[in-house]
Amino acid sequence: xxxxxxxxxxxxxxxxxxxxxxxxxxxxxxLHPDGAHAVAAGIDTGxxxxxxxxxxxxxAGMNDGGSVTVHGNAATGLAENMMSGTVRITGxxxxxxxxxxxxxxxxxxxxxxxxxxxxxKGVDIVVGGSVGPMSAFMAQAGRMVVCGDAGDGLGxxxxxxxxxxxxxxxxxxADCVEKELRDEHRAELAELLAAAGLDHDPAExxxxxxxRRLYHFQSEQAEAx
Amino acid sequence: MCGIVxxxxxxxxxHPQLGRLxxxxxxxxxxxxxxxxxxxxxxxxRRVPEGHAAVSVLLPxxxxxxxxxxxxxxxxxxxxxxxxxxxxxxxxxxxxxFPTARVVGSGHDLTVYKGVGHPRELATTxxxxxxxxxxxxxxxxxxxxxxxxxxxxxxxxxxxxQCLVHNGSFSNHASIRRELVRQGVEFDSENDSEVGARFVAxxxxxxxxxxxxxxxxxxTFDGFYTLLVTSADGFAVVRDPIACKPAVIxxxxxxxxxxxxxxxxxxxxxxxxxxxxxxxxxxxxxxxR
Numbered sequence: 001x002x003x004x005x006x007x008x009x010x011x012x013x014x015x016x017x018x019x020x021x022x023x024x025x026x027x028x029x030x031l032h033p034d035g036a037h038a039v040a041a042g043i044d045t046g047x048x049x050x051x052x053x054x055x056x057x058x059x060a061g062m063n064d065g066g067s068v069t070v071h072g073n074a075a076t077g078l079a080e081n082m083m084s085g086t087v088r089i090t091g092x093x094x095x096x097x098x099x100x101x102x103x104x105x106x107x108x109x110x111x112x113x114x115x116x117x118x119x120x121k122g123v124d125i126v127v128g129g130s131v132g133p134m135s136a137f138m139a140q141a142g143r144m145v146v147c148g149d150a151g152d153g154l155g156x157x158x159x160x161x162x163x164x165x166x167x168x169x170x171x172x173x174a175d176c177v178e179k180e181l182r183d184e185h186r187a188e189l190a191e192l193l194a195a196a197g198l199d200h201d202p203a204e205x206x207x208x209x210x211x212r213r214l215y216h217f218q219s220e221q222a223e224a225x
Numbered sequence: 226m227c228g229i230v231x232x233x234x235x236x237x238x239x240h241p242q243l244g245r246l247x248x249x250x251x252x253x254x255x256x257x258x259x260x261x262x263x264x265x266x267x268x269x270x271r272r273v274p275e276g277h278a279a280v281s282v283l284l285p286x287x288x289x290x291x292x293x294x295x296x297x298x299x300x301x302x303x304x305x306x307x308x309x310x311x312x313x314x315x316x317x318x319x320x321x322x323f324p325t326a327r328v329v330g331s332g333h334d335l336t337v338y339k340g341v342g343h344p345r346e347l348a349t350t351x352x353x354x355x356x357x358x359x360x361x362x363x364x365x366x367x368x369x370x371x372x373x374x375x376x377x378x379x380x381x382x383x384x385x386x387q388c389l390v391h392n393g394s395f396s397n398h399a400s401i402r403r404e405l406v407r408q409g410v411e412f413d414s415e416n417d418s419e420v421g422a423r424f425v426a427x428x429x430x431x432x433x434x435x436x437x438x439x440x441x442x443x444x445t446f447d448g449f450y451t452l453l454v455t456s457a458d459g460f461a462v463v464r465d466p467i468a469c470k471p472a473v474i475x476x477x478x479x480x481x482x483x484x485x486x487x488x489x490x491x492x493x494x495x496x497x498x499x500x501x502x503x504x505x506x507x508x509x510x511x512x513x514r
Contacts, residue, residue, distance in 0.1 A: 034487075034488055034491035035253070035486055035487035035488025035491050036488060054487050054491070056487065056488055057486075073501060075471070075473075075486060075487060076471065092501075092502075092503075095471075113503050114467075114506065133467075133506065
């Protein structure tokens, strides 16, 4: 398969993204990203993009069907608002990775900083390391798997996303509770770990989700309003 | 939004390259603050000869510096004055001759440059690429709270060989300012970041080190901040407890660097082998020379 290479040391990001939005081939390689913003944002076909180096804000944002791999770290907003496809990063991701993403799979082999999966709406996020505080804040749908630890405020104001954490969890966020890990959860966890290329035993994880106390109006509290 | 960069060199062999490296870092955060830029350099013997004190000052237009009896170099809006005396005496001499001038830095090692315009052009105006030294920092400003003037540029340097650069805004600075004023601290401006710098300076003057001073700042100040604070022998970073403003740190055996974004670090020597991490919310990171 032919691979077209873009060197961002000599080519602007706009030229790269214009090509990725109207691709001539199926496979691309990006060299010297050096922290540039919006690298490979807005892909809407099933192309593969290998990015060799650290990227800046909003890498692979809005991805819809592409398969993007970052061989390095990413700044704020990795794969934000992804619709479908796969984004994989070999290093660490900064804040708000996978924010508002509707679908697809985001694999962070290292750790993610604060607010990972904030307002996630259906994406699957698998983190090999740990996630920072306030992760899965207002998470509406999708699954998040954390093989390390989760910081304080996990799942604050969560709706129907399912969270799995293997390590320690700080103070849980408002309306987030630990839930029973049943067979169907172990099965979906095994699938997600396999998709990410990880081989942890699903039984080592604990499940967290919504207590559903916040988003139903309690009639007995009507007088408070 | 503002941009911060800082570089603390552990390897003396890199000292001649400080300015060139700092310029590349500054250019990496231009888009975060294209209004104005300030720079601080520690140990630039081109402008502060050994055994001299230096005062960095924004002089009124047409000021005649002949009466200063000192070595004078001009870099855009900033004038650097150096003389073989203690910093306090040189500050008094400058203020005596130019009562309305704004002193923006003083010390045995520190030179501070401030100006309005595109940061890349300002770097040329400051002669930054040729600067030498052991530590430096820079700030690009997108002003939100006060006018775009050289006086409003960071760094805020209010104690000998001290600097503070700030990305964010403090929300309780007015009450902290009142308390500091009660203690006898004088202010140059209404700027919230100056309150942070005065607070740190008052703590250092009481004998605390940078780490202790920033722990106290974290307990006292409310708001959004990533701060880089430097002193005669230190380099320290702290972010607010919910980490609203970005920061990344890189370390090798030869240097420690911090920046708002990785792209400002991308050109540093051996960056591919640096330990890269984001400073955790509310934690103080400090290094000593």
